[in-house]
Amino acid sequence: MFSGVIFDMDGLMFDTEKVWGACWEPTLARLGLPMKEGIADAARGTAGPEFAHVVREWFGEKADAQLIWDVWHEVAAECFDHGIEKKPGLDELLAYLDEQDVPMAVASSSTRRDIIHHLDMAEIRSYFTVVLSSLEVEHAKPAPDVFLEAAHRIDVEPSQALVLEDSYNGVRAGVAGGFCTVMVPDLAAPSEEMRRIAHRICSSLLEVRDLLRTGELG
Known part of the structure; x- marks a missing residue:
């Protein structure tokens, strides 16, 4: 043992992974960014600098990774409150x-x-x-x-x-x-x-x- x-x-x-994945589209929509197929898979299991690296690879070096992270979590929290x-x-x-x-x-x-x-x-x-x-x-x-x-x-x-x-x-x-x-x-x-x-x-x-x-x- x-x-x-x-x-x-x-x-x-x-x-919860399905929820996190489904939250990408409304998150990006709130920020005026286009939904990109594959972003959920690319970001899965990342946080901090690693998450920021993924975001900048997909949306460019000027992308505000922290803002995307924050809004993504706000959207997800609304879903998770339902159980x-x-x-x-x-x-x-x-x-x-x-x-x-x-x-x-x-x-x-x-x-x-x-x-x-x-x-x-x-x-x-x-x-x-x-x-x-x-x-x-x-x-x-x-x-x-x-x-x-x-x-x-x-x-x-x-x-x-x-x-x-x-x-x-x-x-x-x-x-x-x-x-x-x-x-x-x-x-x-x-x-x-x-x-x-x-x-x-x-x-x-x-x-x-x-x-x-x-x-x-x-």
Whole structure:
């Protein structure tokens, strides 16, 4: 069994990636910018400078990445206030890890406010010892900073911790940090790179729970 488990949030714990993607068009419309096919995929799993880099690649060097980020989050918040759906197996996995006294952390590219909002709405915040946003560390995913800091805060060595992710950047970050990194795909199917670098690819969090139970994982 692992000494700690670190969860991504969007697309891994909650079915929110579709919402974030759908929010691009109204966000850009509010700002008078054209919708561009593929921007949602390009920005997925990024934050801070990495998000700004994507925005400037798609909309030019003069694009106000912070303004786009802020409006995008305002639009999404309006949608999330209507509720969020948990991913299959989340409750079962959390309950199992809690029974085993395994410390858990959330390390997400979302803002701290959004993370806490989602955890509170789903009534699962009490499971997590640490809640951390990529905006609170120097480099966002695909750099491993947020996972390394989360591991430090729950007092677990990366080699003894499990990282659960759905995005390419998240998997890259977990692997770069020396974690056992499992991909549970959401909108993006596993690429050849993901199949090569991820420790394992699981169909759901319920499968993760079952593999931990049998000792096939960890």
